[in-house]
Amino acid sequence: MIEAALRPTSIAELISWALAGRLGSEAATLRASTAFRTTYGTQHVGRNRHYRNEVLSIRVGAAVGSCGLEPHTAGADLIDHCVAATVADLLEHPVAAVRIAALDAYLMHVRPHPHAGGAHGAQLVIDGPTSLTKSRRRASAVIDLLPPTTTKVLVVGVVGSLLAELRARAIAYLPCDHAGGVTEWGEPVFESVEQAPTDYDALLVTGMSLGTETFDELRATAMRHGLPLVLFAQTGSAVLPWFLGAGVHAVSAEPYPFFSLDGGPSTVVAYRELS
Structure with a gap:
C-alpha cells in the first residue's frame, strides 16, 4: 500500500x-x-x-x-x-x-470516503426542503474550505450558488468557464484562465477539470504562485483527495448521487490539507 x-x-x-x-x-x-x-x-x-x-x-x-x-x-x-x-x-x-x-x-x-487518499474527511449532511436550500447549504460548505483571509477567488467552473455565497461573504471573484457568457448578475465570464486577471489569492476549481484534462495545469499554477487550491468535486470525488498537501488545500467531495438528484439528505465529505 x-x-x-x-x-x-x-x-x-x-x-x-x-x-x-x-x-x-x-x-x-x-x-x-x-x-x-x-x-x-x-x-x-x-x-x-x-x-x-x-x-x-x-x-x-x-x-x-x-x-x-x-x-x-x-x-x-x-x-x-x-x-x-x-x-x-x-x-x-x-x-x-x-x-x-x-x-x-x-x-x-x-479507499472509500471518508478516508480517500489516506486523508480523514469530515462528513457533512446537506439537507433542505427545496433544491435551492440544498444548493445554498452545499455552497456554504464549499466556501468554508477557503482560507479565512481570502479576498478574491479565481472560480473555474461557474456555479450560481457558489458565486452567490461568495457575494454574501463579500469575497470578490473572477468567474471562468469555457462556455463563457455572463453570470446571473451580468458579470462577464472568462473563457480561459489565461484571459482572467491574476490578482486573485485563491483558486476554487470544479472537479470537471479532471475531465477536461486541465487539473494538472491548475494545480501547477497554484503551486507556482503559492496560492491555496480548493476543489468542489462531483467528478473525481475519490481522486482529488490524493493531491492534498501536493498543491491542493481542500476538497469538497460529493460522490454519486449528487445533492441535486436526491430530495432527501445528501452527504458531502470535506477534506483539508494533510498536516
Whole structure:
C-alpha cells in the first residue's frame, strides 16, 4: 500500500500507480459491472439560470465513480464498451471521461470516503426542503474550505450558488468557464484562465477539470504562485483527495448521487490539507 505521506505528481502518475497495484487491488482483476449516463437539467425556484449536466458513472463492486461530460459526447456505444471491461483497460481508455470515472470508481473501491487518499474527511449532511436550500447549504460548505483571509477567488467552473455565497461573504471573484457568457448578475465570464486577471489569492476549481484534462495545469499554477487550491468535486470525488498537501488545500467531495438528484439528505465529505 502507498505511504500516506507520498503524493502523486499528476493524474497520469496516479493512474500508473493504480495499474501497478500500488494502491490496493489489482486493476486487471476488477471489472465494471455497470456503466450509465445521467442527464439532468436544473433551475432552482427563485433563480433565473438553467443548468444542464451530463455525467458518466462506472460501478466497480459497491463503488460508483463519476466524471462530468460535455453534452452529447457519450453515446450508447461508449456505455456498452465500459460494461464488463477490466478497470485496467478502462484506465487506459482513449476517452478522458472514461479514464477518470474508472479511476474514481477504483479509488472509491480501495479507499472509500471518508478516508480517500489516506486523508480523514469530515462528513457533512446537506439537507433542505427545496433544491435551492440544498444548493445554498452545499455552497456554504464549499466556501468554508477557503482560507479565512481570502479576498478574491479565481472560480473555474461557474456555479450560481457558489458565486452567490461568495457575494454574501463579500469575497470578490473572477468567474471562468469555457462556455463563457455572463453570470446571473451580468458579470462577464472568462473563457480561459489565461484571459482572467491574476490578482486573485485563491483558486476554487470544479472537479470537471479532471475531465477536461486541465487539473494538472491548475494545480501547477497554484503551486507556482503559492496560492491555496480548493476543489468542489462531483467528478473525481475519490481522486482529488490524493493531491492534498501536493498543491491542493481542500476538497469538497460529493460522490454519486449528487445533492441535486436526491430530495432527501445528501452527504458531502470535506477534506483539508494533510498536516
